[in-house]
Amino acid sequence: MQPSRVLITAALLLAGVSNVMAASSVDLGVVGVITPSACTPTLSNNGVVDHGKVSVLDFPESGNKALPKVTLQLVVTCDAPILMAVKPTDNRAGTAPYSWPEYFGLGLASGGEKIGWYQLVTYNASADDTPGAFIDSDDGKYWWGADNTYWAAGMMRTVKGAGWAPLPLTTFKADLEVQTTLVDKNNLPISEEIQIDGSATLDVVYL
Numbered sequence: 286m287q288p289s290r291v292l293i294t295a296a297l298l299l300a301g302v303s304n305v306m307a308a309s310s311v312d313l314g315v316v317g318v319i320t321p322s323a324c325t326p327t328l329s330n331n332g333v334v335d336h337g338k339v340s341v342l343d344f345p346e347s348g349n350k351a352l353p354k355v356t357l358q359l360v361v362t363c364d365a366p367i368l369m370a371v372k373p374t375d376n377r378a379g380t381a382p383y384s385w386p387e388y389f390g391l392g393l394a395s396g397g398e399k400i401g402w403y404q405l406v407t408y409n410a411s412a413d414d415t416p417g418a419f420i421d422s423d424d425g426k427y428w429w430g431a432d433n434t435y436w437a438a439g440m441m442r443t444v445k446g447a448g449w450a451p452l453p454l455t456t457f458k459a460d461l462e463v464q465t466t467l468v469d470k471n472n473l474p475i476s477e478e479i480q481i482d483g484s485a486t487l488d489v490v491y492l
Contacts, residue, residue, distance in 0.1 A: 324363040324489045326371065332357065334403075334463045336481060344470040349401070352465040359407070361457040361489060368451050368492035370422070370443035373405065373436060376484035382468055386437035391465070392482030395474050401467035403483050405436040408462065410444050412454035417444040419459070420451065425492050441490050451492055 334355045344350045361371060373389075375381075380390030381402040388402040410417045410432075421431040422441045428449040431442055446452030465483070473479060 324361050324367065324369050324491075326359065326361045326487055326489050328360075328461070328487070329358040334465070334483075336465060339467070339481075341470055341475045344467070347471060348469055350467040350470070352467065355463045355465075356408075357461045357463065359457075359459045359461045359487070363455050363457075366453040366455050368443075368453050369457070370425070370441035370451060370490045370492060371457070372441045372488050372490050373438055374486045374488065375438040376486060377482065378438070386439060387435040389438060389483060389485055391467075392480065394479045395477065398473055399468060400473065400479060400481060401465065403463055403465040405485075406433070406462045406464065407431075407436055407442065408433075408460040409458070411456075411458045412444040412452050413456050414458070417452065419443070420445045420449060425490070438485070441492075443492075 334357070336352050336355075339350070339352065359371070361369065363369065375389045377390035377392050380392050380399055381388040382399045383402065387404055389404070390402060391400040394400055407419055410419045419431040419434075419442055420428040421434070421436075422428045423439065425441060428445075428451065430445075430449075436442055443451045444454060444457060465481075467473075467481075
């Protein structure tokens with residue numbers, strides 16, 4: 286987005302120039318930091334929540350069907366204390382029946398019908414085995430409390446340090462509860478077998 290802002294600004298300046306010579310060049314900077322530290326995330330049960338076969342007879346006559354909640358353990362291990370956070374990406378974006386970032390999609394049935402969604406909640410935050418509180422950020426600069434809140438796609442989550450700043454840590458642990466909901470069976474092609482196909486990626490972000 287930054288190049289677009291540079292071009293728009295340049296156009297506005299040129300529009301207001303009369304006899305003043307305009308510069309014929311613009312600088313581009315490419316910056317960043319190469320960190321000597323690295324972190325490895327893992328999820329228990331190989332990161333799989335398997336609900337098995339769900340019979341359509343177990344659905345209510347009308348309304349959504351909530352499946353049992355499943356809790357996995359998320360562990361991020363770093364080789365030195367570092368500022369980091371974890372950010373989820375919905376690999377089935379656009380397939381949840383609601384376009385809220387807290388709703389992760391479960392794929393599509395035949396005919397493009399949306400199957401349902403799942404939500405993520407984290408509990409029991411710890412940094413280097415010391416209990417802590419969760420904080421969230423969408424840009425890595427401004428952080429706010431995230432205990433007992435749904436974890437949205439694209440939102441960075443870590444452990445709170447001084448003030449609202451992230452805490453440097455070597456090991457991050459959290460319980461990750463997955464809450465899955467299927468849509469009303471009357472909106473699904475229930476005469477055929479439907480594959481539940483939710484998928485998300487949890488990335489470590491270095492701050």
